[in-house]
Amino acid sequence: MIKRTKGVTxxxxxxxxxxxxxxxSRAFTRPDMLSPETVTRIMKAAExxxxxxxxxxRALSTGRHGNVGLIVPDIANPFFPPLxxxxxxxxxxxxxxxxxxxxxxxxxxxxxxxxxxxxxVEGLVLASSRLSDERIRAHAGLLPLVLINRDIDGIPxxxxxxxxxxxxxxxxxxQLGHRRIVYVSGPSNSWSNKQRRTAIxxxxxxxxxxxxxxxxxxxxxxxxxxxxxxxxxxxxxxxVAFDDxxxxxxxxxxxxxxxxxxxxxxxxxxxxxxxxxxxxxxxxVSNRSTEAGRVAVSLLLDMLQSRxxxxxxxxxxxxxxxxxxxxxxx
Amino acid sequence: MIKRTKGVTxxxxxxxxxxxxxxxSRAFTRPDMLSPETVTRIMKAAExxxxxxxxxxRALSTGRHGNVGLIVPDIANPFFPPLxxxxxxxxxxxxxxxxxxxxxxxxxxxxxxxxxxxxxVEGLVLASSRLSDERIRAHAGLLPLVLINRDIDGIPxxxxxxxxxxxxxxxxxxQLGHRRIVYVSGPSNSWSNKQRRTAIxxxxxxxxxxxxxxxxxxxxxxxxxxxxxxxxxxxxxxxVAFDDxxxxxxxxxxxxxxxxxxxxxxxxxxxxxxxxxxxxxxxxVSNRSTEAGRVAVSLLLDMLQSRxxxxxxxxxxxxxxxxxxxxxxx
DNA sequence: ACTTGACATGCAACCGGTTGCATGGAAATC
DNA sequence: GATTTCCATGCAACCGGTTGCATGTCAAGT
Numbered sequence: 001m002i003k004r005t006k007g008v009t010x011x012x013x014x015x016x017x018x019x020x021x022x023x024x025s026r027a028f029t030r031p032d033m034l035s036p037e038t039v040t041r042i043m044k045a046a047e048x049x050x051x052x053x054x055x056x057x058r059a060l061s062t063g064r065h066g067n068v069g070l071i072v073p074d075i076a077n078p079f080f081p082p083l084x085x086x087x088x089x090x091x092x093x094x095x096x097x098x099x100x101x102x103x104x105x106x107x108x109x110x111x112x113x114x115x116x117x118x119x120x121v122e123g124l125v126l127a128s129s130r131l132s133d134e135r136i137r138a139h140a141g142l143l144p145l146v147l148i149n150r151d152i153d154g155i156p157x158x159x160x161x162x163x164x165x166x167x168x169x170x171x172x173x174x175q176l177g178h179r180r181i182v183y184v185s186g187p188s189n190s191w192s193n194k195q196r197r198t199a200i201x202x203x204x205x206x207x208x209x210x211x212x213x214x215x216x217x218x219x220x221x222x223x224x225x226x227x228x229x230x231x232x233x234x235x236x237x238x239x240v241a242f243d244d245x246x247x248x249x250x251x252x253x254x255x256x257x258x259x260x261x262x263x264x265x266x267x268x269x270x271x272x273x274x275x276x277x278x279x280x281x282x283x284x285v286s287n288r289s290t291e292a293g294r295v296a297v298s299l300l301l302d303m304l305q306s307r308x309x310x311x312x313x314x315x316x317x318x319x320x321x322x323x324x325x326x327x328x329x330x
Numbered sequence: 331m332i333k334r335t336k337g338v339t340x341x342x343x344x345x346x347x348x349x350x351x352x353x354x355s356r357a358f359t360r361p362d363m364l365s366p367e368t369v370t371r372i373m374k375a376a377e378x379x380x381x382x383x384x385x386x387x388r389a390l391s392t393g394r395h396g397n398v399g400l401i402v403p404d405i406a407n408p409f410f411p412p413l414x415x416x417x418x419x420x421x422x423x424x425x426x427x428x429x430x431x432x433x434x435x436x437x438x439x440x441x442x443x444x445x446x447x448x449x450x451v452e453g454l455v456l457a458s459s460r461l462s463d464e465r466i467r468a469h470a471g472l473l474p475l476v477l478i479n480r481d482i483d484g485i486p487x488x489x490x491x492x493x494x495x496x497x498x499x500x501x502x503x504x505q506l507g508h509r510r511i512v513y514v515s516g517p518s519n520s521w522s523n524k525q526r527r528t529a530i531x532x533x534x535x536x537x538x539x540x541x542x543x544x545x546x547x548x549x550x551x552x553x554x555x556x557x558x559x560x561x562x563x564x565x566x567x568x569x570v571a572f573d574d575x576x577x578x579x580x581x582x583x584x585x586x587x588x589x590x591x592x593x594x595x596x597x598x599x600x601x602x603x604x605x606x607x608x609x610x611x612x613x614x615v616s617n618r619s620t621e622a623g624r625v626a627v628s629l630l631l632d633m634l635q636s637r638x639x640x641x642x643x644x645x646x647x648x649x650x651x652x653x654x655x656x657x658x659x660x
Numbered sequence: 661a662c663t664t665g666a667c668a669t670g671c672a673a674c675c676g677g678t679t680g681c682a683t684g685g686a687a688a689t690c
Numbered sequence: 691g692a693t694t695t696c697c698a699t700g701c702a703a704c705c706g707g708t709t710g711c712a713t714g715t716c717a718a719g720t
Binding site for chain 2: 052053054055056057059060065067075076078081082084085088097098099100101102104116117118119120221245248249251252255256275277278279
C-alpha cells in the first residue's frame with residue numbers, strides 16, 4: 001500500500017530555519033530582499049523538509065494561478081493538435097499551464113466550459129469558437145480573451161488567412177493550363193469555407209477560368225468520395241477541396257473510378273494536415289495552425305502582464321505547398 | 331475598451347442578504363442545513379450581485395480543486411485525441427476539469443509536468459508514460475495516479491491488449507491461405523510493439539505459418555514506405571504493420587511498386603486510427619483508446635472519492651476489423 | 661556623539677472561502 | 691410551567707501563502 005505524504009507548509013520551514021513565515025515566502029519570491037546567508041539557510045531547511053510552495057494558496061493571495069485555458073471545438077480534428085501543442089509550448093516558456101477544453105462543436109458546452117475555467121485561469125484562448133458574438137463579448141468582459149479564427153472587433157484575435165494560399169492554388173492550376181476547375185465545398189456555416197470559396201471565385205475570375213462549386217453533404221472524407229461523380233460531370237480537369245480530408249475522399253473516389261491523379265486530374269487540398277501521407281502526396285494549402293497557437297498564447301500572456309487590452313488583429317498568410325497531385329492539363 | 335468586473339465575494343452576498351458568511355457558504359454547499367426561506371433569500375442576493383464562488387479559495391480550504399491531470403506523450407498522434415476526448419467527457423460527468431499535458435515523448439518534460447500539475451490537480455492519469463518505473467512510483471506516492479498502457483504492480487492501470495486483436499489478424503490471414511507473413515515493427519522501446527510482435531509470433535507458430543520481422547527505422551509513415559523493399563524480398567504474401575500509419579506507408583510504397591492491394595498482397599494495420607480513409611480501406615486491429623480514457627478517469631475519480639488505492643489491472647481486449655486490404659492468397 | 665538612512669526581518673492583516681462549536685429560540689416532552 | 695431536544699444561524703479559527711508597514715540594527719554623514 002502506498003502512503004501519501006501530507007504537504008509541508010511554510011510555517012514548518014520557518015520554524016526549522018528559525019525565521020518568520022514571511023521570510024520563507026520572500027526567500028522564494030524575492031530573494032533580493034533578504035541577506036544571502038538567510039536565503040541559503042532557508043533554502044537548506046526547505047530542501048531538507050521537501051517543501052514545495054502550495055500553488056493554490058499562492059493563487060488565492062496573489063490572484064495569479066499561472067494557468068491559461070484553451071478551448072477547441074474538436075480535438076480529433078487534425079487541425080487542432082499542432083495548435084494545442086504549440087500553445088502549450090509557448091505557455092511553458094513563461095511557466096504557465098494549459099487547461100484544455102473540448103466543446104464537441106457544441107456552443108452550450110463551450111459556454112459551460114468557459115464558465116468552469118473562468119475561476120481557475122488567468123486568461124482564455126478560444127479557437128474557432130462556435131459561440132455567438134454576444135456571448136464572446138460577455139466572456140471577454142470577465143477575463144482576458146484571445147480568439148483564433150474568429151474576427152470580432154475589439155477582441156484580440158489571430159486569423160489564419162487561407163485566402164492567400166487558395167489564391168496561389170488557383171494561380172498554380174491556371175499556370176498548368178487548367179481552364180475549368182471545381183471547388184468541393186465544406187460545411188456551409190463555416191467561416192473558413194466562406195473565406196475559401198470567395199477567394200477561389202475571385203482568383204478564377206481574375207484569371208479568366210471557370211469555377212463550379214460542388215457542395216459537401218456528409219462529413220469530409222465521405223463527402224469528398226461521394227462528390228466525385230458530380231465533380232467529373234462538370235468536365236473540370238482539376239479541383240480544390242475545402243480541406244485535406246475532403247481531398248483524400250476525392251482521391252479515393254477518383255481511384256475507384258480509375259481516374260489517375262495527377263495524370264488525368266489535378267487535386268489540391270487545404271490545411272495540409274495529412275503531412276504528405278496520401279499516395280500520391282497531396283498538394284495542399286499550408287495551415288499555420290502552429291503559429292496561430294503560439295501567437296495566441298503569446299498575445300494572451302502579454303495582456304496578462306501589461307493588464308491592458310489592445311485591439312490586435314494578427315493575420316497569418318498561408319501558401320501553396322506543391323506536391324504530387326497536380327500537373328499540366330491534358 | 332472593455333472593463334473587467336472584479337469578483338463578488340461571499341461577504342458582499344452575506345451583507346446583502348443580511349446573514350453571516352457561513353450561511354452563504356452553506357447555502358451553496360449544504361442547503362439542507364438552512365431553512366428553505368433563508369436559502370432562497372441568499373440565492374436571490376447572490377444572483378442579483380452576480381456572485382460566483384471562488385474556486386481557488388474553496389480549493390484552499392477544502393483541499394479539493396476538482397481537477398484531474400492527463401498527460402500524454404504526443405497529442406498529434408491520432409491514437410490520443412479520442413482518449414483525451416473520452417477522458418474529458420467522463421471527468422465532466424463528475425464536474426471535474428481536465429488539465430492536459432503533452433510531453434513530446436520526453437521523460438524530462440513529463441517529470442516536469444507532473445510536478446507542475448501536482449499542486450493543482452487531485453489526481454493524474456499518465457497515458458503511455460515514458461517515465462521509469464521508479465519515477466512513476468515516486469509520483470504515485472505524492473498523489474493518486476492511474477496509468478494507461480503501462481503495467482506496474484500496485485498502481486491502478488488500464489491496459490489495451492492489442493495481443494488479442496493481433497492474434498485474430500494472424501488467424502484471419504491463415505484462414506485466407508497465407509503461409510508466409512511479415513511483421514513491420516515499430517519503435518523498439520515501445521511496450522505495444524513488444525506486445526504485438528510477441529502475439530504475432532505465438533499465433534503464427536501455433537498455426538504453422540512463417541513470420542519474419544522487418545524493422546522500422548524512421549517515423550511510422552516513411553518507415554513503412556521504405557520497408558516495402560525488404561517486405562517483398564521475404565517472399566511473404568501478407569503483412570501486419572505495427573500501427574496504421576506504418577501500414578499507410580506500406581500501402582503507398584506498394585502502390586509505387588505497382589503491387590496491388592489486396593490483389594497481390596494483403597495488409598493489416600493496428601490501432602484503427604485512420605477511420606477507413608485509406609484507399610483501399612485498411613483492415614486493422616481496433617484500439618479501444620476511447621474506453622481506456624473513460625475507464626482511467628473513472629477509476630481515478632473512484633480513488634479520489636474512496637481515498638483508497640486498489641490494485642486494479644483493467645484489461646481491454648481488441649479485435650480485428652476486416653475491411654478491404656486483405657483477401658485470399660494467390 | 662547624534663542624527664539619518666538603508667537594509668534585513670518580523671508582525672499581522674488579508675486573499676475568499678469552509679467548518680467545528682457555541683448560542684439562542686422554538687417546539688416537544690413531562 | 692419547567693426542562694429537554696432540536697434546528698437554524700452566527701462566531702471565529704483555519705487552509706497556506708503574500709505583502710504593507712513597523713521595528714531594530716548598523717554604518718555613514720555631519
